[in-house]
Amino acid sequence: MDIINISQRIKKIENNKDYFNEVIENINSSDAIIWAFPLYVFLVASQYKRFIELITEHSIEHVFKDKYTCVLTTSINFYDHTAHNYMHAVCDDLDMKYLGFYSAEMMDLLDEDGRKNMTTFSKNFFEDIKSNVNTAKRYIPITLQNFNYAPSINHMKRDKNSKKLVIISDSNNNDSNLSVMVEKFKNSFNGGIEFYNLNDIDIKGGCLGCLKCSYNNVCVYQGKDGFIDFYNELKDFDIVIFAGSLKGRYLSSKWTPPNNFFI
Numbered sequence: 001m002d003i004i005n006i007s008q009r010i011k012k013i014e015n016n017k018d019y020f021n022e023v024i025e026n027i028n029s030s031d032a033i034i035w036a037f038p039l040y041v042f043l044v045a046s047q048y049k050r051f052i053e054l055i056t057e058h059s060i061e062h063v064f065k066d067k068y069t070c071v072l073t074t075s076i077n078f079y080d081h082t083a084h085n086y087m088h089a090v091c092d093d094l095d096m097k098y099l100g101f102y103s104a105e106m107m108d109l110l111d112e113d114g115r116k117n118m119t120t121f122s123k124n125f126f127e128d129i130k131s132n133v134n135t136a137k138r139y140i141p142i143t144l145q146n147f148n149y150a151p152s153i154n155h156m157k158r159d160k161n162s163k164k165l166v167i168i169s170d171s172n173n174n175d176s177n178l179s180v181m182v183e184k185f186k187n188s189f190n191g192g193i194e195f196y197n198l199n200d201i202d203i204k205g206g207c208l209g210c211l212k213c214s215y216n217n218v219c220v221y222q223g224k225d226g227f228i229d230f231y232n233e234l235k236d237f238d239i240v241i242f243a244g245s246l247k248g249r250y251l252s253s254k255w256t257p258p259n260n261f262f263i
């Protein structure tokens with residue numbers, strides 16, 4: 001069994017074509033894929049999500065097609081169902097044969113029952129592959145619509161009632177529906193609204209889950225990128241509006257834990 005640490009290596013996977021091809025070839029030559037990750041803020045870490053985005057960006061969905069798969073997580077079982085539903089949908093979108101998930105509470109494997117449960121899950125997984133079981137999809141496929149948002153009605157501008165508003169977006173195309181919506185929204189208030197694009201903020205990487213912040217509330221990235229300053233600027237606002245497009249069933253990895261805005 002090969003283990004590929006996609007989150008730790010995401011920069012290399014993203015920037016080094018040979019390494020990316022090596023990782024994909026490794027996946028291609030496998031009979032089954034186990035998605036394994038710690039849960040960060042209801043989902044996979046953003047480095048992990050970035051890898052899933054790269055599958056679509058490089059049009060290599062066929063590498064995953066018809067492979068048996070399951071999901072293993074460790075967490076405190078707080079909204080772990082959100083992450084499992086997301087990964088199940090991703091597996092369905094990739095036409096994989098999904099055989100379930102095992103959601104270990106972070107202390108589970110320290111006692112014998114926890115280890116037994118995990119072993120039973122693994123045995124069933126390998127048995128199912130051996131007997132070539134049939135699987136069914138749960139999620140309806142995503143159908144993209146060719147729709148251009150063109151605002152036509154000019155409403156009366158609203159007053160902000162002395163509140164300070166800010167919009168945060170990750171749109172990288174001024175003509176996208178999201179950008180047009182943001183523009184329309186910005187112009188709906190007297191005096192305009194502050195706007196930030198996550199693509200313009202120097203975010204070196206996402207949360208590493210290192211928990212160094214828990215000692216003194218200082219992030220390991222402090223002074224190394226522009227995120228903390230940006231985050232502190234947000235504290236001046238009364239209302240924050242998040243404007244993102246769904247990519248592969250969730251907001252893009254710019255928002256999700258690492259690279260990420262939310263942690």
Ligand SMILES: Cc1cc2nc3c(=O)[nH]c(=O)nc-3n(C[C@H](O)[C@H](O)[C@H](O)COP(=O)(O)O)c2cc1C
Binds near residue numbers: 075263
């Ligand atoms: C930044 C951060 C966010 C987390 N978010 C969640 C969460 O949303 N739900 C949950 O059940 N556990 C959450 N956890 C707990 C971790 O999933 C859990 O501690 C896991 O066992 C960590 O695995 P690791 O030591 O391999 O990183 C979070 C932990 C960290 C550090």
